[in-house]
Structures are given as C-alpha cells and as structure tokens.
Amino acid sequence: MPHVNGSTEKSTKTSRERPGRPGGNTADLVKRRYSTRFVQPSDFNNTDAPPIPKLHLPDTGSIPSITVDKAALKDPNLDTEQYTATVLSDASDQQLRDYQTSLRKLKNGASSDLQQNVFQNRTQFIKISKDAEKLNEDMRTLRSHMSELSASVNNLWASTAVPEARSSLENAATRTRKQANRSSVANLEQIYNNQLQTLWKEVEGSQKFLPAIPGRHVEIEQRRWAELDAATWKSKQKVSLILLNDHLMVAREKSRNRVNPSSKEMLESAQKVPTRLVAEKCWPLQDIDMLDLAPMGSARDKHEMANAISIRCGQESFTYQSERSSSVEKDKMLQKFRQTSEELRRLLRTETLTNTKNKKDKSDLSRSLSNDTDRSDILVDVDGKQKNLRWVEGQIDELDIEVALQHFEDAVRLVEKLRKITQGLKGNAIVQDLITTKIDGRAKMLADLVVKRLTSTHSFSNATQTNIAWLVRLGLDDQARESFLNARSETIIRRARQCIFEGDLRDYIFQVSFVYFTMMRNTVSIYQQCFPPLMMSACVKWAKQHLDGFNVILSRQLSSVQRGSPTWNECMDQAKEHAMMVNDVGLDFKELVRVKEDGE
Numbered sequence: 001m002p003h004v005n006g007s008t009e010k011s012t013k014t015s016r017e018r019p020g021r022p023g024g025n026t027a028d029l030v031k032r033r034y035s036t037r038f039v040q041p042s043d044f045n046n047t048d049a050p051p052i053p054k055l056h057l058p059d060t061g062s063i064p065s066i067t068v069d070k071a072a073l074k075d076p077n078l079d080t081e082q083y084t085a086t087v088l089s090d091a092s093d094q095q096l097r098d099y100q101t102s103l104r105k106l107k108n109g110a111s112s113d114l115q116q117n118v119f120q121n122r123t124q125f126i127k128i129s130k131d132a133e134k135l136n137e138d139m140r141t142l143r144s145h146m147s148e149l150s151a152s153v154n155n156l157w158a159s160t161a162v163p164e165a166r167s168s169l170e171n172a173a174t175r176t177r178k179q180a181n182r183s184s185v186a187n188l189e190q191i192y193n194n195q196l197q198t199l200w201k202e203v204e205g206s207q208k209f210l211p212a213i214p215g216r217h218v219e220i221e222q223r224r225w226a227e228l229d230a231a232t233w234k235s236k237q238k239v240s241l242i243l244l245n246d247h248l249m250v251a252r253e254k255s256r257n258r259v260n261p262s263s264k265e266m267l268e269s270a271q272k273v274p275t276r277l278v279a280e281k282c283w284p285l286q287d288i289d290m291l292d293l294a295p296m297g298s299a300r301d302k303h304e305m306a307n308a309i310s311i312r313c314g315q316e317s318f319t320y321q322s323e324r325s326s327s328v329e330k331d332k333m334l335q336k337f338r339q340t341s342e343e344l345r346r347l348l349r350t351e352t353l354t355n356t357k358n359k360k361d362k363s364d365l366s367r368s369l370s371n372d373t374d375r376s377d378i379l380v381d382v383d384g385k386q387k388n389l390r391w392v393e394g395q396i397d398e399l400d401i402e403v404a405l406q407h408f409e410d411a412v413r414l415v416e417k418l419r420k421i422t423q424g425l426k427g428n429a430i431v432q433d434l435i436t437t438k439i440d441g442r443a444k445m446l447a448d449l450v451v452k453r454l455t456s457t458h459s460f461s462n463a464t465q466t467n468i469a470w471l472v473r474l475g476l477d478d479q480a481r482e483s484f485l486n487a488r489s490e491t492i493i494r495r496a497r498q499c500i501f502e503g504d505l506r507d508y509i510f511q512v513s514f515v516y517f518t519m520m521r522n523t524v525s526i527y528q529q530c531f532p533p534l535m536m537s538a539c540v541k542w543a544k545q546h547l548d549g550f551n552v553i554l555s556r557q558l559s560s561v562q563r564g565s566p567t568w569n570e571c572m573d574q575a576k577e578h579a580m581m582v583n584d585v586g587l588d589f590k591e592l593v594r595v596k597e598d599g600e
Contacts, residue, residue, distance in 0.1 A: 065098045066091060068106055118404055122397075140352055143286060147345045150289050151338055192217035199242070202277060203251045209282035210247060219243045220336045224323040227252075228308065239320065240277055243336055246344055247284055248311070250318075251277040281318070285344050288313045290337045294327070309334065389431070392421065396438055403446050408453075412470050415443050447476050451483045458487040461526050468530040481535065485542045488523045492516060492546055496553070505557060509571040513578040516550045517589075524585040540587070547589055550575075555596045563595075 066087060072078060088096065195218045200207045210216065223240040227250075242249040254276040293308040307322040307330045322329045395418055402411040418439050422432055454467040464484065471480035492515070499511040520543050527539040554575060561568050572593070579589045 205279040228319040250281040492519045513575040517578045
C-alpha cells in the first residue's frame with residue numbers, strides 16, 4: 001500500500017538523519033550548540049562611523065569649596081557670629097571641613113610669618129641700637145669740643161677786656177676753693193643742701209627744674225637784671241640770674257597786688273615784704289653760651305650795651321642787661337660762668353672717657369669672643385654638664401624672643417636660669433660682668449612690661465599675685481610694692497572724685513567713706529596675699545596716708561556743721577561704721593576717724 005510504504009520510507013529517512021542515542025533531549029541540545037554559526041563582528045576601526053554620544057551625569061564628588069576672605073578676617077570690628085552665619089549657612093559637611101583646613105593653614109602661615117618678622121626685627125633693632133649709641137658718643141664728643149672752643153674764645157675776650165677784674169676774681173675764687181678744701185665732705189654736702197633749700201623757698205617752682213642731687217650747689221646769684229626785647233632793646237621785665245654748678249636759672253619777679261598810692265601804710269607794708277621770684281627758664285650749662293655784647297655793638301651803642309649779655313641755647317637767643325651803672329656785676333657773672341662751664345666740661349669729659357674705656361673693653365672682649373675658638377674655650381657648668389659660651393648666647397637670644405612675645409613665665413624662668421649660670425663664671429670676672437649686663441638689660445625690659453600689666457590689672461587678685469610673683473623672682477620687690485600701691489592710690493582718688501555732692505551731706509559722706517574704706521580693705525587683703533608679713537609696714541603706712549586724706553575731706557565737709565548736732569553725729573557714726581570694714585584685714589581705724597581742729 002502506497003500510504004504504508006510512504007510512512008515506512010519517511011520514518012526510515014528520519015532514522016538515518018537522527019540516529020537514536022542515549023540521553024534524548026540533552027544530546028540534541030548539545031548538537032545544536034555545536035552546529036550554531038555566529039556572525040563576524042564589524043570593523044570598529046572604521047572612521048566613517050558616527051561618534052558615540054556622551055552622557056552628562058552629575059558629579060557628586062566635585063563640590064565647590066568656600067574661599068577664606070582674608071580682608072574680612074583682618075577687620076578689627078569683625079562680628080564672628082554674623083560672619084559665620086552668613087558664609088557657612090548653606091555649607092555641607094565637606095565644605096565645613098575644607099573651610100576649617102583653610103583656616104588652619106592660614107593660621108600656621110601667619111604664625112610662621114610672625115616668627116620670621118620677630119627674628120628680622122630683632123636683628124635690625126640690634127644694628128640700629130649700635131649705630132645710635134655710636135652716634136650719641138660722637139655727638140657728646142663734638143659737644144665737648146664745641147664747649148671747649150667757646151670757653152677758649154670767651155677766656156680770650158675776658159683776658160683782653162678786663163684784666164684787673166679778672167685777676168681779682170681769680171684771687172677770690174682761689175681763696176674760696178682753699179676754704180672749701182679745708183672743710184670736710186659732710187659739711188660741704190650740708191652747705192649745698194642748705195643752699196638748695198633756701199633757693200626752693202625764695203624761687204617759686206625752682207624745685208621742678210633743680211631737684212636735689214649730690215654735689216649740686218649755687219655758685220652765684222644776682223638779682224638786679226632786666227630782660228630786653230631782641231627787636232627794640234627795651235626792658236620787658238626784671239629778672240634774677242642764678243648760676244649753679246651745672247645749670248643757669250632765670251627767675252622773674254612775681255607781680256604784686258595793686259596798692260593804692262594814697263595809702264601810705266599799705267605802701268610801706270608792701271615795700272617791707274620781700275620780692276617773690278618765680279622760676280621762668282633753666283638751662284644746662286653744656287647747652288648754652290654766654291656772650292658779652294659790649295664789644296659787639298657799634299660806637300653809638302657801646303654805652304647802652306656796656307652791661308648787656310646774650311645767652312644762646314640752640315636756635316634761641318635771650319638778652320639781659322644789668323641795672324647797675326658799673327660793669328662789675330656783669331664781668332663777675334661772665335667770669336663765674338666761664339669758670340664753672342670749664343669745670344663741668346672737664347668733669348663730663350672725664351666721665352665720657354671712663355665710660356668709653358669701659359665700653360671699649362667690653363667691645364674688645366665681645367670681638368674676641370666672637371671667634372668660635374674663644375667661645376668654645378670658655379665653659380660654664382649647667383646642671384653638671386659643661387656648656388660653651390655659644391650656648392649661653394643662644395639662651396639670651398631665646399630670652400629676647402620670649403620677652404618680645406610676652407611669654408612672661410618662660411622669660412622669668414630663663415632669667416633665673418641664666419643668673420644661676422652666671423654665678424658659675426667666678427673665674428672669669430670680665431665675661432661674668434658682660435653676661436650679667438646683658439641679662440640685667442633684658443630683665444629690666446621684662447619688668448617694665450610686667451609693671452605695665454600690673455598697673456592695668458591691680459583690681460584682680462589672681463592676676464596681681466601672678467604679676468607680683470614674677471617681679472619678686474626678678475629681684476624687684478620694692479618696684480612691685482610701689483607700683484601696686486600707686487595704682488591703688490590712683491583708683492581711690494578717681495573713685496572718690498566720682499562721688500558728687502547733690503545737697504544731702506549725709507549721703508555724700510556715706511559714699512566717700514564707703515569708697516575709701518572698701519578700697520583700703522581690698523588693697524590690704526590683696527597685699528597680704530602677695531607679700532610676706534615682714535613687708536606689711538609699707539601697706540599700713542599707705543592705708544594711714546589715705547585715712548588722713550579722708551579725714552581732710554570729712555573736716556572740710558563738716559566745717560559748716562555745728563559740732564554735736566544730729567547731722568554731725570550721723571555723719572561721724574556712718575564714717576566710723578565704714579571704718580570698721582578694715583577690721584577684717586587686721587587694722588583698726590575706727591578711733592582714728594576724726595575732724596581736724598582749726599589749728600591742726
């Protein structure tokens with residue numbers, strides 16, 4: 001049958017193409033896999049192909065940083081809170097960290113610049129100081145030479161003008177010097193002190209120009225002189241010339257009160273009262289020249305200017321004329337001025353030569369020690385170890401840096417250490433003196449800074465104790481005590497002046513007494529914490545002085561109040577009650593509060 005045959009034939013063909021194998025479907029799948037044909041890839045090197053488009057994705061890592069505004073940070077009136085809120089209000093954590101890093105870098109850079117500037121300024125300061133010191137010595141030498149030349153010229157004029165008066169004055173001066181040489185030094189000092197005391201009483205304001213120093217005395221005093229106008233040569237006022245061993249003072253006559261000429265009694269009493277003098281000008285002798293104007297005038301003016309002299313100080317010139325008819329007073333003044341100026345010039349020259357020699361010795365020593373060999377040869381003992389001089393100079397340079405940066409604790413510790421090291425140089429006195437001088441100079445600069453700080457913070461106990469402790473360690477106990485007490489005195493006076501009298505006397509006494517005794521109690525309390533008991537007498541003396549000052553104010557305010565009245569008793573009770581405040585610090589001022597009598 002055809003159909004049967006067809007089926008048989010088809011099945012026979014299929015069986016040939018797919019022979020039956022064990023595994024079934026798995027074998028068929030493996031066969032298909034190995035018989036698969038892949039298409040060859042295209043040529044990617046073909047330049048004719050269009051470019052691949054780029055995808056713009058957001059970069060989460062590149063966040064813009066906040067820049068540091070240096071100009072804003074340099075503003076002294078910068079409000080940090082407002083500035084931070086404005087700049088960093090919308091900043092992320094990464095931006096805050098970057099901003100902090102930038103600020104830290106800026107701070108480190110400023111610190112390094114400051115340190116570099118300190119080193120540069122110190123080097124320039126040392127160089128300028130040496131140049132200024134050298135210039136000062138040159139100017140002093142030049143001034144001495146000019147004074148010597150001026151004295152020689154003046155002596156030449158005097159020798160040609162009045163030989164008789166010169167010889168008589170020389171004899172008188174010789175006799176005076178011989179009498180002075182026969183006296184003892186103590187008697188001379190007493191005589192000089194008496195002269196200054198008399199001068200201060202007779203000439204008002206002279207103590208301001210001429211304080212008491214050893215050896216200062218009056219050489220000559222002439223009263224009948226007149227100051228002339230440089231343009232018109234007319235008399236301006238009556239003056240007195242007072243010549244000392246180192247200064248020349250001009251004192252004018254103090255104007256008297258107007259007196260009625262018709263009253264004879266008032267005229268006679270006014271004439272009996274001695275004329276009061278007021279100090280007007282005062283110059284050091286080495287800064288002025290005194291010239292005789294008689295030989296310098298024309299033939300017509302010689303008679304008028306016979307008794308006139310000219311005093312020149314720098315660019316200024318002053319003319320004075322003696323009221324006496326003869327020229328003896330003028331010649332005496334000129335001669336005494338030349339003689340005193342010459343003696344002062346010799347004394348200053350001797351002192352200058354001595355100081356120059358000492359400085360030269362020290363400079364020679366410094367130059368000799370500038371060599372590395374010399375520095376290495378000089379050894380000092382530091383905690384049992386031998387150190388050379390170069391190490392000591394390095395410590396002094398470090399001390400300069402600490403003082404400049406106002407690191408007071410480190411600076412004081414360095415001063416103590418260097419002073420201890422200096423004591424180990426007993427075998428070399430010159431080197432010890434040189435190093436000690438350097439250390440003392442730095443210690444003085446440091447003490448000035450500490451005193452300035454003490455004066456501004458004297459009301460705070462802890463700060464005052466720290467400042468005074470530094471000064472005590474520097475060996476300046478007296479300066480610390482005086483600076484502290486003076487600052488407290490100024491505060492008491494200032495606070496008392498702030499109390500205003502508004503009509504109620506009891507209220508005003510209450511305010512003033514409260515201020516005085518509260519400040520006394522606080523001052524004594526801080527003083528006891530800063531100083532040992534052996535130095536307490538100075539504080540008690542200070543408190544007693546301010547108690548006397550309060551008694552003066554109390555007496556002045558109660559001068560118009562009847563003693564024993566209710567107002568009087570209430571004011572006194574209030575003042576004594578406040579005086580009991582100092583009992584807390586061991587003082588009893590209650591019985592010392594009183595109103596002074598009229599005779600006291």
